[in-house]
Amino acid sequence: xxxxxxxxxxxxxxxxxxxxxxxxxxxxxxxxxxxxxxxxxxxxxxxxxxxxxxxxxxxxxxxxxxxxxxxxxxxxxxxxxxxxxxxxxxxxxxxxxxxxxxxxxxxxxxxxxxxxxxxxxxxxxxxxxxxxxxxxxxxxxxxxxxxxxxxxxxxxxxxxxxxxxxxxxxxxxxxxxxxxxxxxxxxxxxxxxxxxxxxxxxxxxxxxxxxxxxxxxxxxxxxxxxxxxxxxxxxxxxxxxxxxxxxxxxxxxxxxxxxxxxxxxxxxxxxxxxxxxxxxxxxxxxxxxxxxxxxxxxxxxxxxxxxxxxxxxxxxxxxxxxxxxxxxxxxxxxxxxxxxxxxxxxxxxxxxxxxxxxxxxxxxxxxxxxxxxxxxxxxxxxxxxxxxxxxxxxxxxxxxxxxxxxxxxxxxxxxxxxxxxxxxxxxxxxxxxxxxxxxxxxxxxxxxxxxxxxxxxxxxxxxxxxxxxxxxxxxxxxxxxxxxxxxxxxxxxxxxxxxxxxxxxxxxxxxxxxxxxxxxxxxxxxxxxxxxxxxxxxxxxxx
Numbered sequence: 001x002x003x004x005x006x007x008x009x010x011x012x013x014x015x016x017x018x019x020x021x022x023x024x025x026x027x028x029x030x031x032x033x034x035x036x037x038x039x040x041x042x043x044x045x046x047x048x049x050x051x052x053x054x055x056x057x058x059x060x061x062x063x064x065x066x067x068x069x070x071x072x073x074x075x076x077x078x079x080x081x082x083x084x085x086x087x088x089x090x091x092x093x094x095x096x097x098x099x100x101x102x103x104x105x106x107x108x109x110x111x112x113x114x115x116x117x118x119x120x121x122x123x124x125x126x127x128x129x130x131x132x133x134x135x136x137x138x139x140x141x142x143x144x145x146x147x148x149x150x151x152x153x154x155x156x157x158x159x160x161x162x163x164x165x166x167x168x169x170x171x172x173x174x175x176x177x178x179x180x181x182x183x184x185x186x187x188x189x190x191x192x193x194x195x196x197x198x199x200x201x202x203x204x205x206x207x208x209x210x211x212x213x214x215x216x217x218x219x220x221x222x223x224x225x226x227x228x229x230x231x232x233x234x235x236x237x238x239x240x241x242x243x244x245x246x247x248x249x250x251x252x253x254x255x256x257x258x259x260x261x262x263x264x265x266x267x268x269x270x271x272x273x274x275x276x277x278x279x280x281x282x283x284x285x286x287x288x289x290x291x292x293x294x295x296x297x298x299x300x301x302x303x304x305x306x307x308x309x310x311x312x313x314x315x316x317x318x319x320x321x322x323x324x325x326x327x328x329x330x331x332x333x334x335x336x337x338x339x340x341x342x343x344x345x346x347x348x349x350x351x352x353x354x355x356x357x358x359x360x361x362x363x364x365x366x367x368x369x370x371x372x373x374x375x376x377x378x379x380x381x382x383x384x385x386x387x388x389x390x391x392x393x394x395x396x397x398x399x400x401x402x403x404x405x406x407x408x409x410x411x412x413x414x415x416x417x418x419x420x421x422x423x424x425x426x427x428x429x430x431x432x433x434x435x436x437x438x439x440x441x442x443x444x445x446x447x448x449x450x451x452x453x454x455x456x457x458x459x460x461x462x463x464x465x466x467x468x469x470x471x472x473x474x475x476x477x478x479x480x481x482x483x484x485x486x487x488x489x490x491x492x493x494x495x496x497x498x499x500x501x502x503x504x505x506x507x508x509x510x511x512x513x514x515x516x517x518x519x520x521x522x523x524x525x526x527x528x529x530x531x532x533x534x535x536x537x538x539x540x541x542x543x
Contacts, residue, residue, distance in 0.1 A: 023086045023101070026113040031090045033111070036524075037097060037533035040333040043541045044247050044291035053220055054543070056183040057245070057293075060222050061538050063176040064243035064296040066169050067224060071241045071297030073166075074123050075231055076100035097302070097533055104302030105439065105530060107447075121234035125149045126157070133157065134235075143387075145239040146203050146226055162226055163203040170200040177224070188215035189222075196224060209311035213286070213320040221246040221290060221325065227310065228298055229394060230445050236386070236394045242297035244308065249328055252289030256326075259287050259369070262417065263321060267373050269411050270404075271488045276495040279318060279375045286323040287365065292330050293541050295534060303437075303446070303531050306331040309368035309401075314376035314384055324368035326361065333532050334436070335360050341528045343432040346519060348471040354428035362418070363430050367405035374400060378497035388497030394445035395510065396502050399452045400490045406430055407487045410480070427474050431463060438512060439520055439530050448510035455509040456486050465515075470522060 027033070046054065072079040076099060086092045094111065098104050101112035108118040119127055125134070126149065134142065134149070134157070141147050141159040148160045163170060177197035184190035192215055195208035205225060215221070223246070226239035263281045270277045299305045308325040316322070335357050343355040378388050386393040406426060413421040437450040457463055460482040464473050493501050512520070524530075 021085050023082065023091070023095075023115075024113045025088060025091045025094075025111060027111050030088065030094055030111065033103070034090050034093045034097070036530040038333075038337050038529040038531075039535050040330070040337075040532045041540055042292055042294065042329065042534050042536040044293065044329065046247070046542060048219060048247065048250075050185060052183045052185055056180050056220065057541075057543055058538060059176050059180045059183075060220075060245050061294060061543075063173050063180070063222075063224060064245060064294055066173045066176075067241040067243040068296040068300075070166055070169055071301070072099060074238075074240050075298075075301065077123055099301040119234075121238075122231050122240075123148075124232050124238040125234060126151050129157070131234075143235065143237045145229065145237065146205070147238070161203040163201055173224070174198070174200045180222075186215070186218040186220075189218040189220065193222070200225065205311075206313060206315065209313050209316050210320060212311065213316060213323060215323075216286065219248050219250075221248060223308065223310065227312065229312075231298060231301075234391065236391050236445075239312075240298040242299040243294070244292060244296075244299060244327075245294040246290040246292055246325065246327070249289040249291060252326075252328060253287075256287035256289065256365070259412075259417070260321070262412070262415075263369070263372060265415075266369070266408060266411060270373065270491060271407070271484050272491045272495075275379055276375060276491050277373075279377070281317065281321050281372050287326075287369070288323070289326045289328045292327045294536050300534070304330060304334075304534070306334060307364045307368045309371040314386075317372055317376055322368075322372045324365060324372075326365050326368075328361075330532070331361060331364060332357065337532065338529055339429075339432055339436050341526065342435050342523055343428075345523055345526050345528070346435050346470065346472055347428060347432055348466070348469075348473045351424075351428045351474060354422070354425045355432050356425050356429060359425040359429040360433065362409055363405060363426055363433065365405075366408040366412075367401045369408055370401040370404035371397065373404060373408075374491050375495050379495045380497070383497065385494045385497065389494070389499055389502050392499065392502040392506055395448040395452075395506055396490060396494065398445050398449035400487075400494065402449055402453055403483055403486045403490065406483055410483075423480075424474070424476060427476065427479050431457075431472060431474050435519070435523065438516065439523065448506055451511055452505065452509045453486070454516065455513065457482055460485070470519065 076082065082095060082101070083092055086095060095101060101110055101115045102108040102118040103111050110116060129149065137157045139159045142149060144159065146162045148162070148165050149157055150160055152158050174197040177193045181190050181193035181197065184193055192208060192211040195211045199205045199208040223244040226241050228242065229236050229239055231240040232238040267277050267281055295304065306327050308327070309322050311322060339360060340355065343352055347355065375385065377384055389396055409418065409426050410423055412418045413423060434450055434454050437446065438454060457479070460478060462475060462479040462482040464475065
């Protein structure tokens, strides 16, 4: 045997011994799980756009796809290796819905054989890193929103900016944003796109966040970059990539603009001592209604977002406020296909008339308003609420927004800003909405917040339950009292930076109890979709 042939044979033997990995489902009902997501087409009337705006859209779609690809890397790792080695088409679809092999609406349970528990820190940190090791790590950028923590060759830790870790992809995205900016006719949009292009490369998003806040007259809106921190369940401090392409519904938006000027007054009305509402929110906030054309990355993983409250930077909140964007077409799809059918299963027939889309819209909108209220820095001034509450911060903040949003509706009705308001519509719709949301499980920040509300309302008798019929009935007076008290409890907890209390509340009230699980099982047997999944893209919207 020749010397040349021997290494070649060894190589062939080595390759032949490497068995191809084939991913298979670890659950029997994978087709059923996929079919629990009802397809919804994302489109809107593009005739409201100018010719240059229509030319801009394909560039935005391409940029959004980069955010999609980066999010896969943050949430799982090598997407192509996972999908290309999955033969079952339903399993492949479910992996795509969940951006990985863990079921996001079922406490992140693995549904792929051989793949274990989802890492709490996703791909933001080394998988073998301990919390003690992280605490001992002295880099002042280790908790920065826009850095990864990685191991060096000597096994020590280092913080790597996203702009370095994802340089190739972000450079391409930056160039695309510059091209889009050249087409932008609205000055606010042009300025934002230009500054966002710079931010992707500099890792400094403050200027572009402020520019995004300044957009008032744009028809196209484009959310792009590393934004929410829910994917980081270890510390809640790493931002995940995502993107929305949105078209403003100007008629609906005009109805909402006057609420922004009321934010300082709403802040003053909060049911807490003065020191817990001393920060004055910016009045440059924008409330608007939009139709979504595209979701990419984090916002498309698991349950679909129906409203946006951004930016997240507390400095921007204090100086400028935030923009609260209601995604009307997505919201309507969830209301018609999910919320109404659920209400017929669990809400007493006498109160089902109170489940209304306008109330659903208001509850969702004022949830986003509530994110801008309260305080962002602890009373001692030493740290932000997010830093003080650590991994509990996102869940507590979502719980605050949930309950305080409902409080806001009542306060605005008192102020005459919501004439002829029947608060029972909002209360009963809110209650039905809890059942819609808790079906997503209690693993996420939103899921824990949903359970805190439900269990708190149950303990305070804000609703009653008839075991024979399976119907829930809202008690108006007790719901009002519980809403006010829970709002105060959470606002004070945040202001005090009371991490121990936040941990205790989540441990005691942030889980799905057996009685509720039985009701969720009834909803599942009724064949009601769990959530929506989008048919989206350039072709779907007619480009």
